[in-house]
Amino acid sequence: MISMMQTDFLKIKRKGFWFLTFLGPIGVVALQMVNYGVRKEYLLQQSENDWLYYLQNITAFTPLALVLGIAIFTSFMASIENETNAWKQLIALPVSKMTVYLSKFTMLACLLFISSILLMLFTLGFGVFLSFDEAIPWLELVKYSFYPYFAALPVLALQLWIATVSKNQGIPITTGIFGVIFAYSAHIIPDWMIWKWPSLMNQWDEPLINVLLGLGVGCLLYVVGMLDFTRRDVL
Amino acid sequence: MEYIVKTSNLSKHFGKEVAVEGLNMNIKKGDIYGFLGPNGAGKTTTIRMLLGLMKPASGSIHIFGQDIKQHRKNILARVGSLVENPSYYPHLTAYENLEALRKIIGVPKKRIYEVVETVRLTEVADKKVKGFSLGMKQRLGIAMSLLNQPQLLILDEPMNGLDPSGIIEIRELIKRLPEEFGITVLVSSHLLSEIDQMATTVGIVTKGKMIFQDSIEAMRTLAGHTISIQVNHAEQAWRLLLAKGMKVEHENDFITLQESSNEMVAETVRLLVQANLSIYRVEEEKRSLEDIFLSMTREDSAV
Numbered sequence: 039m040i041s042m043m044q045t046d047f048l049k050i051k052r053k054g055f056w057f058l059t060f061l062g063p064i065g066v067v068a069l070q071m072v073n074y075g076v077r078k079e080y081l082l083q084q085s086e087n088d089w090l091y092y093l094q095n096i097t098a099f100t101p102l103a104l105v106l107g108i109a110i111f112t113s114f115m116a117s118i119e120n121e122t123n124a125w126k127q128l129i130a131l132p133v134s135k136m137t138v139y140l141s142k143f144t145m146l147a148c149l150l151f152i153s154s155i156l157l158m159l160f161t162l163g164f165g166v167f168l169s170f171d172e173a174i175p176w177l178e179l180v181k182y183s184f185y186p187y188f189a190a191l192p193v194l195a196l197q198l199w200i201a202t203v204s205k206n207q208g209i210p211i212t213t214g215i216f217g218v219i220f221a222y223s224a225h226i227i228p229d230w231m232i233w234k235w236p237s238l239m240n241q242w243d244e245p246l247i248n249v250l251l252g253l254g255v256g257c258l259l260y261v262v263g264m265l266d267f268t269r270r271d272v273l
Numbered sequence: 274m275e276y277i278v279k280t281s282n283l284s285k286h287f288g289k290e291v292a293v294e295g296l297n298m299n300i301k302k303g304d305i306y307g308f309l310g311p312n313g314a315g316k317t318t319t320i321r322m323l324l325g326l327m328k329p330a331s332g333s334i335h336i337f338g339q340d341i342k343q344h345r346k347n348i349l350a351r352v353g354s355l356v357e358n359p360s361y362y363p364h365l366t367a368y369e370n371l372e373a374l375r376k377i378i379g380v381p382k383k384r385i386y387e388v389v390e391t392v393r394l395t396e397v398a399d400k401k402v403k404g405f406s407l408g409m410k411q412r413l414g415i416a417m418s419l420l421n422q423p424q425l426l427i428l429d430e431p432m433n434g435l436d437p438s439g440i441i442e443i444r445e446l447i448k449r450l451p452e453e454f455g456i457t458v459l460v461s462s463h464l465l466s467e468i469d470q471m472a473t474t475v476g477i478v479t480k481g482k483m484i485f486q487d488s489i490e491a492m493r494t495l496a497g498h499t500i501s502i503q504v505n506h507a508e509q510a511w512r513l514l515l516a517k518g519m520k521v522e523h524e525n526d527f528i529t530l531q532e533s534s535n536e537m538v539a540e541t542v543r544l545l546v547q548a549n550l551s552i553y554r555v556e557e558e559k560r561s562l563e564d565i566f567l568s569m570t571r572e573d574s575a576v
C-alpha cells in the first residue's frame with residue numbers, strides 16, 4: 039500500500055496537483071485580502087468580534103474551493119490513468135484492486151488535507167496581519183479550517199467513484215460542475231445533499247453534525263465505489 | 274503433462290456478442306506459443322482473462338498450476354504482460370515510468386537499467402515518453418513487461434508499430450527468452466509469418482474458438498505438397514486408385530494424391546496408363562502456411 043501510494047504520488051508529478059493544492063487556500067485567503075483591503079473599516083464595524091467575523095468571511099469560500107478542487111483532482115487523476123489506458127497495466131500487477139482504489143483515495147485525501155493545513159496557516163497569517171483587537175480564537179480557527187474538509191469527504195468519494203468507472207470523462211466533469219453549483223447554492227439546497235455539508239450549515243446550527251455525517255457517509259460512499267470498481271472488467 | 278497455462282472451456286461474451294467460446298489453451302514450459310487469429314477473433318479478450326483483467330463468463334484458468342481465481346496476486350507476480358497498445362504516463366520519463374512500476378513490484382533499481390538496456394532505450398531513458406516514436410513506446414512497453422523477471426511473458430501483438438529492424442530485434446529477443454532465462458512466452462498476432470518465425474507451438478483462434486493447437490512442425494506438415502493429375506476420365510481413375518487402397522480425391526478433371534513421394538507418383542501414373550486412361554497433366558501443388566491459415570479461419574473448422 040505504501041509503495042502503491044509512492045507510485046501514485048510519482049504519477050502526479052508535473053501535472054499541477056501540487057500547484058492546485060497551494061492555489062486553493064491562497065485563493066480563498068486572497069479573496070479576503072481584497073475584501074479587507076478595499077473596505078476594512080466597514081467590515082470591522084459589522085461585528086462585535088472581528089476575528090470571528092473574519093473567519094466567517096473566509097469560510098464563505100472554503101466549501102466552493104473544496105468542491106471545485108475535488109472535481110478537478112478526481113478528473114485529472116482519472117485522465118492520467120485513462121490517457122494510455124494505464125488501468126490495464128496497473129490491474130495486471132500483483133496488487134489487489136482494492137489497494138489501487140484505496141491508494142487513489144488516500145492520495146487525494148492527503149492533498150486536500152494539506153490544502154486545509156495551508157488554509158489554516160494563511161488564514162492565521164493574514165488575520166495576524168490585520169491585527170484585530172481580540173485574541174486569536176485558536177479553536178475556531180482549527181474548526182473553520184478542518185470541518186469543511188471532513189464534511190466534503192462524501193463528495194470526494196462520490197467523484198472518485200464516478201471518475202474511475204466512467205469511460206466517458208464528460209460524466210465526472212458534469213457531476214463536478216453540478217457539485218460546484220450546489221456548493222455555491224448551499225444556503226438554499228436541502229440538508230440531505232452532500233454538497234451542502236462543507237458549508238457547515240444545517241437546520242440545527244451545529245457544524246459538528248456535518249463533520250460526523252461527512253465521515254459516515256464518506257466511508258459508505260467510499261466502500262460502495264471501491265466494491266463497484268473491483269467488480270468491473272478492465273478493458 | 275504440467276502446463277504453464279491451461280484454460281478449460283473458457284468463455285466470455287459482451288452482451289449477446291460472443292468473444293471467446295469454449296477455449297482450451299495449453300502452453301508448455303519453455304514454449305513460445307504463437308496465438309494466432311484474424312482481427313476480432315478473441316485474442317485480446319483471452320489475454321485479458323489470463324491476466325485477471327476480465328472475469329470469464331465460464332470455464333477456468335490455471336497458470337503455473339494455480340487457479341487464477343484464488344491465486345491472482347501470486348500468479349501475476351510471476352507474469353509480465355503487454356496488452357494491446359503499451360500503457361505509459363506520457364508526462365513522465367521512461368525511467369520514471371519504470372520506477373513507478375518498480376516501486377509496486379519491488380525489484381531492485383538496477384533491474385530498470387537492465388531492461389532499458391535489453392530494449393535499447395538507454396539513451397532516451399531520461400526523456401519524457403510524450404516525445405517517443407511509436408516504436409520506442411512499444412519497446413518501453415516490452416521493457417515494462419520484463420521488469421519483474423517474469424516466468425511467463427504475455428505479449429499481445431508486440432510488433433505493432435515497429436519498423437523492420439525493430440521487428441527483427443524484438444523477435445530475436447523473444448526467441449532468446451526461453452533458452453536464456455527459462456521464460457515461457459505467449460505472443461499473439463494476426464500475421465502468420467510473424468508467428469512462423471519464432472513460435473514453437475501455435476494456437477489458432479477464430480470467432481472465439483480454438484480451431485488448431487499443435488507444434489509449428491505439425492502445422493507445417495499440414496502445408497505439405499499434393500500432386501494433382503488431370504485425366505480424361507477422372508471419375509474412373511479415382512475409382513481405380515481407391516480400389517488399390519490409395520488416398521485420392523477427385524474434382525472435375527483432376528484427381529489429387531495426398532501422398533507425394535516419388536514411388537507413389539510413379540505407381541499412380543503406371544496404373545492409370547495400364548487402364549488406358551489419358552494423362553494430360555501431372556502437377557505439384559504447394560499449399561503455403563498462409564493458405565492453410567486462411568482456409569482454416571475462413572471455414573471456421575480444422576483442415
Ligand SMILES: Nc1ncnc2c1ncn2[C@@H]1O[C@H](COP(=O)(O)OP(=O)(O)OP(=O)(O)O)[C@@H](O)[C@H]1O
Pocket residue numbers: 273287290291292310311312313314315316317318319463
Ligand atoms: N469491451 C468490449 N465490449 C464489446 N465487445 C467487445 C469488447 N471487447 C471485445 N469485444 C468484441 O469481442 C470480439 C473479440 O475481440 P478481441 O479484441 O478479443 O479480438 P482480437 O483477436 O484481439 O482482435 P485484434 O486482432 O483486432 O486485436 C470482437 O468481436 C470485439 O468486437
Ligand SMILES: [Mg+2]
Pocket residue numbers: 316317318357429
Ligand atoms: Mg487484439
